[in-house]
Amino acid sequence: MANIIDTSVGELTHRLPTTIIPSHYQLYIDVSQLEQYIFQGVVEIDIHINEIVNKIILNSIDLNITKIEYQQNDSVSLISDDSFEFDEEYEQVTIKFAQSINPGNGRLHIEFNGIINDQLHGFYRTKDNNQIGACTQFEPGYARRAFPCFDEPSFKAKFTISIRAPKHLTTLSNMSIKSQRNDEDHTCIYEFDTTPIMSTYLVAYVIGAYDYVETHDSNNVQIRVYTPVGKKERGLFALHTTAKILPFYAEYFGIKYPLSKVDMIAIADFGSGAMENWGLITFHETYLLVDSHNTAQETKQEVAVIVAHELAHQWFGNLVTMEWWNDLWLNEDNFATWIQFLAVDHIYPEYDIWTQFLSDTLATCMIPDALHNSHPIEMPIKKLSEINEIFDDITYEKGSSVIRFLHAYIGDEAFRNGLANYLAEYAYKNTITENLWSHLSQASKRPHLSDILSTWTKQMGYPLLNIKQEQKGNNRLLTIEHTRFLADGTIDNNSKWKIPISICTKSNPNESVHQLYMNGEKEQEFLLEKVSETDWIKLNLFR
Incomplete structure (x- = not known):
């Protein structure tokens, strides 16, 4: 099937140039000074240069870069302080070279340091029962606040992460720990397995004091739920829910969960409901922990729904990722919001969840969408600051209602087949909404599908x-x-x-x-x- 190209990319302002493509990050983060809220870092980025260039542009903000080297063909160039400059408005750093760089493979070596901030995004501090910790939140464009990188979803790469942290704390990242060794000053260095190809906004690491409960699903995926110390029994409901949902998604999507483990962790200070970091899903405590004696049934159901939502993203969003944030409506919460109900209905039919969808989701979006100042589901996004502006009931609830309508229109068999073909073709790649419509059109033998859907997603109202x-x-x-x-x-x-x-x-x-x-x-x-x-x-x- 022919790939459809998003022609709007060229119209966007201050996107990173595509002349330089990263393929692998070797990232080292030192948080041995956690109590002083200071971190040090080194990142080595393997890149491929497509044409002759005299500068490299990547994203970085709120970081103190202390050293830059560039290596190509066994030649190492040290970049002087006056050869790189920052653009704070567009959160970019430009590295200038005295001589042009020829096409080919190279490696950037960057040393830096920064503050573990209190802003609930980037690399930020947490505190639970007077125990200081740290956590990342990189979506949509906050990885650049933790390490210099090509911080756009289309620049997928592999990540090999190492972290030096106090040994008495739990240290987690997207992948399983490959090795660890004790270091001086009561610290330990953890090296994690290399990730699959993925976008920077999905990179994650957490340091703090946690307990956990563990199980495996029917496909032998290791599942852990991390909780505040002394509360691990409150992670059991989410643990058992995950063990049922992961195999359901694997069968529905036609692709097994791509990693060997999934960790879910309750963060004391978390700015949103949850975040689908690949292999390390972060949650606000409210949306992960269940007290079997005191939690209301409504809250328990909400935990199941949010867990199902974030797990759906492990395929739809992480494995296959939007080309740019214009398609965030489909990736981020419309498809995931729809299929979370499908999954919860499958494992907890007693919830009668689809009836609640009508009252809590469909009805919710119809109120603002009946106003003159409503907006379409699909909105052009030219800069990151515009993303949070469109996260509302129309983006979430109306979008998922359109997916529900689409599923009913073409039928479950065609929907599943089209979705499975779409995920198989674009696994570990980027895509746009029209590519999904194309696969669903082919599977359902309805060539006019995109024309129908555009009238619902590209104009306001109903x-x-x-x-x-x-x-x-x-x-x-x-x-x-x-x-x-x-x-x-x-x-x-x-x-x-x-x-x-x-x-x-x-x-x-x-x-x-x-x-x-x-x-x-x-x-x-x-x-x-x-x-x-x-x-x-x-x-x-x-x-």
């Missing part, structure tokens, strides 16, 4: 259908008009949608017996054959 019916012998004539629903009652004649409509009848109440399609015209007529006068009809039974 349609109100006005239906008139007239009996014609043993047939029923429907006249359907659609207009945008606005809360203030005003009329919008400009917005038009392409709308698949399924119909069940009194004679066949549990299945769709008629499939209609509104092609964007404001009003259309449809003749339903063999619908008697005594039959009632219902539109969109499963949506």
Whole structure:
């Protein structure tokens, strides 16, 4: 299948040039001065240069870079202090060379130091029961605050991480510990296995005092839930939920979980609900820990849903990643929000979770989307500061409702096949929304799928259908008009949608017996054959 290219990339401001591509980071972080909130670091980045250049641009902010070397063809160049400059507005550092660098492979060696901040992003400090710790939060563009890097999702690379930390604390990263050795001053150096190819925003490491509970799923993936000291029994519900959901996703996606372990950790100071770092998922304590004696059922259910959400990202987001943040709506929380309900319904059917989806998710987004100042699901993003501006009920709830509508429209078998083919083709790569639509169109044999979906994702609002019916012998004539629903009652004649409509009848109440399609015209007529006068009809039974 032909790959679709995102032509909007060239229009974005201050993106990193694609003339230099990283392939591997050797990252060393020294947090032996944790109590002083200071860290030291060294990163060696293997890069490939595609054309002759005289400078290298990468991301870095709030770091003190003390040394830069560049090695190519056994020749090492030391970069003087006046040969690199910072652009604080765009959070970039430019390394200038006296002579041009030829195409080929090279290695950047950068030494730096920084402050373990109190901003809940980048590499930041935590505190629980007077025990100081540290944690990372790199999405969307905060890895650059912890180490110099090519901090855009399309610059995927492998990471080999080593951390020097106080030996009495737990030290974790994306991968399992490969080796550890005691060092001076009551510290230990941990070397972790090399990660798969992934984006910088998924890199993670945590240092602190934790207990954990452990199990393995049916595919022998090691699962651990890390909790505050003395509270490890509160991690059991999330542990058992994960052990059921991981195999479900592996079967549904047609790809086994790509790593040998998944750690989930409750962070005392965490700025959001959870973060899907590959192999090391971080959570606010509220969304991971369950007290079997005191936690309300509603909270327990919320933990299951959020765990399912973050685990879905291990495939949809981590294995296959958006090219740029324009497609964040699909990667970040719309697909994951939809499939979290599918997973929870599978393992906890007693929750009746899809009924709650209608009241808690679909209904929630319809309120702001009925206003004139609403916005489309898909929004152009030219700089990172715009990302948080679009995280709202429309981005999350409406987006996942569109995925639910899509699944119902093409059917589960076609949806699964298209999704599995999409993940297989773009595993360890970057992609855009249209590539997913293309795979789902092919699997469902509905070539117009992208045209339908764009009317729902690229314009604001939603349609109100006005239906008139007239009996014609043993047939029923429907006249359907659609207009945008606005809360203030005003009329919008400009917005038009392409709308698949399924119909069940009194004679066949549990299945769709008629499939209609509104092609964007404001009003259309449809003749339903063999619908008697005594039959009632219902539109969109499963949506």
